[in-house]
Amino acid sequence: MQIISAKEKAIQTIIYILLILCAMVMVLPFLWMLSASLKLDKDVFSFPVQWIPSHPRWANYQEIWTKIPLMTFVKNTVKLTIIVTLLQLFTSSFAAYAFAKLDFKGRNTLFLGYIATIAMPWQVYMVPQFVLMSKMGLNNTHTAIILLQAFSAFGVFMMKQFYTSIPSELCEAARVDGMTEYGIYCKIMLPLSKPALSTLTIFTFVNTWNDFLGPYIYLTRQELKTIQIGLRMFISQYSQEYGLIMASSVVTLIPVLIVFLSLQQYFVQGIATSGLKG
Amino acid sequence: MSSRKAIIKKNLVAYSFIAPNFIGFALFTLVPMIFAFILAFLDWDGSPYNPMHFVGFKNFVDLADDGQFTAAFRNTLVYTVQTVPFTLVTSLLLALLLNQKCKGRNFFRTVSFFPYVASMVAVTAVWNMLFNPGMGPVNELLRKLGVENPPGWSADKDWAMTTIVQFSVWKYMGYYMILYLAGLQGINPELYEAANLDGCNGWQRFWNVTVPQLSATTFFVVVMLVIQCFKVYDIVYMVTQGGPGTATLVMVYDIYNKAFVYSSFGAASAEAIVLFALVLGVTLVQFRGQHKLEA
Numbered sequence: 001m002q003i004i005s006a007k008e009k010a011i012q013t014i015i016y017i018l019l020i021l022c023a024m025v026m027v028l029p030f031l032w033m034l035s036a037s038l039k040l041d042k043d044v045f046s047f048p049v050q051w052i053p054s055h056p057r058w059a060n061y062q063e064i065w066t067k068i069p070l071m072t073f074v075k076n077t078v079k080l081t082i083i084v085t086l087l088q089l090f091t092s093s094f095a096a097y098a099f100a101k102l103d104f105k106g107r108n109t110l111f112l113g114y115i116a117t118i119a120m121p122w123q124v125y126m127v128p129q130f131v132l133m134s135k136m137g138l139n140n141t142h143t144a145i146i147l148l149q150a151f152s153a154f155g156v157f158m159m160k161q162f163y164t165s166i167p168s169e170l171c172e173a174a175r176v177d178g179m180t181e182y183g184i185y186c187k188i189m190l191p192l193s194k195p196a197l198s199t200l201t202i203f204t205f206v207n208t209w210n211d212f213l214g215p216y217i218y219l220t221r222q223e224l225k226t227i228q229i230g231l232r233m234f235i236s237q238y239s240q241e242y243g244l245i246m247a248s249s250v251v252t253l254i255p256v257l258i259v260f261l262s263l264q265q266y267f268v269q270g271i272a273t274s275g276l277k278g
Numbered sequence: 279m280s281s282r283k284a285i286i287k288k289n290l291v292a293y294s295f296i297a298p299n300f301i302g303f304a305l306f307t308l309v310p311m312i313f314a315f316i317l318a319f320l321d322w323d324g325s326p327y328n329p330m331h332f333v334g335f336k337n338f339v340d341l342a343d344d345g346q347f348t349a350a351f352r353n354t355l356v357y358t359v360q361t362v363p364f365t366l367v368t369s370l371l372l373a374l375l376l377n378q379k380c381k382g383r384n385f386f387r388t389v390s391f392f393p394y395v396a397s398m399v400a401v402t403a404v405w406n407m408l409f410n411p412g413m414g415p416v417n418e419l420l421r422k423l424g425v426e427n428p429p430g431w432s433a434d435k436d437w438a439m440t441t442i443v444q445f446s447v448w449k450y451m452g453y454y455m456i457l458y459l460a461g462l463q464g465i466n467p468e469l470y471e472a473a474n475l476d477g478c479n480g481w482q483r484f485w486n487v488t489v490p491q492l493s494a495t496t497f498f499v500v501v502m503l504v505i506q507c508f509k510v511y512d513i514v515y516m517v518t519q520g521g522p523g524t525a526t527l528v529m530v531y532d533i534y535n536k537a538f539v540y541s542s543f544g545a546a547s548a549e550a551i552v553l554f555a556l557v558l559g560v561t562l563v564q565f566r567g568q569h570k571l572e573a
Contacts, residue, residue: 012380015375015378015380016380018375019375019376019380019382019386022372022375022386022390023386023389023390025448026389026390026392026393026448026452027389027392029393029401029404029405029408030392030396030404032404032407032408032415033400033403033404036404036407044407045407045410045413045414045415045418047413047415047418047419047422048418049415090298091298091299091302092299094295094296094298094299095295095296095298095299095300097295098292098293098295098296099296102288102291102292102295103288103292104288104289104292104293105289107292110296110300113308114303117303117307117308117311119557119558119561120311120554120557121505121508121509121553121554121557123509123511123530123533123550123553124311124314124550124551124553124554124557125307125310125311125313125314125550126310126533126550127314127317127533127537127543127546127547127550128310128311128313128314128316128317128547129306129307129310130537130538131313131317131324131543132306132309132310132313133306135326147302147305147306148306150302151299151302151303151306151307152303153303153307155299156299156303181291181292181295185295206395209397210395210396210397210398212398212399212512212515213511213512213534217534217538227397228397228398228399231397231399231400231403232399232516235399235403242407245403245407246403246404246407249399249400249401249403249404250400252397252399252400253396253397253400256395256396256397257392257395257396260391260395261388264388264391267391267395268387268391268456271453271456271457271460272456272457272459272460
């Protein structure tokens with residue numbers, strides 16, 4: 001007996017060592033970022049790494065707001081992210097209700113149209129999409145980014161999967177009671193679909209907040225830029241300002257980390273059940 | 279009559295649910311998708327004042343002699359062939375570790391997810407500094423460990439691709455770990471008990487129970503990974519800008535250049551169609567494979 005438990009203990013120890021090693025690989029770059037964001041440029045690369053700066057330079061976090069229009073970038077990104085997420089949640093859950101619970105002409109054909117496009121990466125049609133948006137005079141507008149992000153087939157697909165799992169008898173009973181379809185959607189389906197809506201929220205939020213190529217193609221005017229392309233511009237302009245680059249990187253990470261930590265379980269479930277991302 | 283009216287009303291109600299999403303979807307996704315196939319057969323510089331010319335398959339034929347395209351095509355495949363197995367193995371190992379009963383398991387799971395949700399611009403910025411060939415801490419450490427000439431990473435044409443692959447594995451393994459974790463939790467524990475009764479050791483249990491039971495998950499992970507690798511752009515742009523030379527130029531990068539730098543929209547769309555063909559091929563393999571696995 002004692003031999004076995006000793007062996008088990010050894011295995012446990014090895015597992016912990018491996019886990020801590022993995023966690024270090026994952027986290028050390030972030031800690032290094034945090035530590036460098038509080039240093040003078042000349043101290044960023046001093047070796048061995050001084051993880052906790054002896055004289056933390058908090059001024060880095062003040063300077064980034066004046067050196068680049070970071071506040072404008074943040075405002076733009078917050079605005080786009082909120083609008084896209086709300087539109088995505090509303091339009092996909094609305095459409096998904098019809099696909100899951102209503103019987104109508106052309107339902108299967110329309111739904112197949114959605115499914116078929118999931119296999120086509122955005123990168124394949126980004127060029128003609130840009131041509132179309134430009135023709136409509138939407139180049140260098142936030143509307144372009146909103147239209148590009150808000151109507152994904154993924155959202156409809158995910159919500160439909162969820163609504164299908166809700167028993168149709170619930171809707172039938174409400175119909176007998178004289179409720180309209182809009183009423184059923186608002187009063188029965190929406191309250192039941194909180195988990196699916198949360199999953200969609202976090203996916204859309206993270207994707208829109210972190211999106212690079214879309215804004216990079218459409219938004220060339222300084223005052224329209226999002227935080228990702230703004231930060232990237234800053235990095236190429238002031239590539240030697242290591243402390244400031246790291247400080248603004250920390251700022252861009254914080255909102256996503258907050259959303260992620262608070263909705264984490266939905267994120268994990270979303271991946272595990274659908275295995276998809278936008 | 280009244281029943282016909284009822285049916286029409288029913289249809290209209292349903293369409294009113296779908297319309298807000300479908301109009302946006304049709305206009306900004308479906309139309310551009312169809313337009314992509316047309317644009318690939320046109321010669322056009324993107325200017326509204328210059329006409330589009332129909333040129334047949336010329337754009338596709340030209341790709342064969344286009345050094346940028348051939349480099350991008352080859353690099354995309356090289357990147358995929360290197361990234362897929364590494365991510366697969368590391369995410370499986372990570373999932374096996376995190377599937378063990380131990381304290382702080384949730385903490386470790388959360389942490390392994392950070393790279394995936396973090397913005398690409400921010401994490402490539404820190405990665406570029408860590409792997410700075412001259413003064414980055416990684417090379418400083420290698421020198422301390424006695425490596426006389428540590429790699430030039432993103433600045434060296436022989437190491438640039440490796441740098442990008444390493445970064446991709448680090449960024450994405452947390453995501454695929456979740457898929458494997460779900461797969462592991464779906465394995466019937468009785469299979470392990472049976473294996474124990476047969477006297478299997480841990481290693482044999484892994485090869486005879488875990489690996490075959492995970493084959494559907496692995497298949498799915500490979501397909502997702504391959505498609506994701508075909509679409510790579512951000513990482514390349516932020517770590518190497520496709521260089522040095524064309525050492526890390528990939529297809530989406532080349533499509534971007536052709537359209538938005540050189541204004542040859544036809545050539546860009548032709549290359550996009552080639553990319554689509556690759557993705558479609560993988561998707562079809564997935565369809566067939568899934569039927570086989572389910573059968």
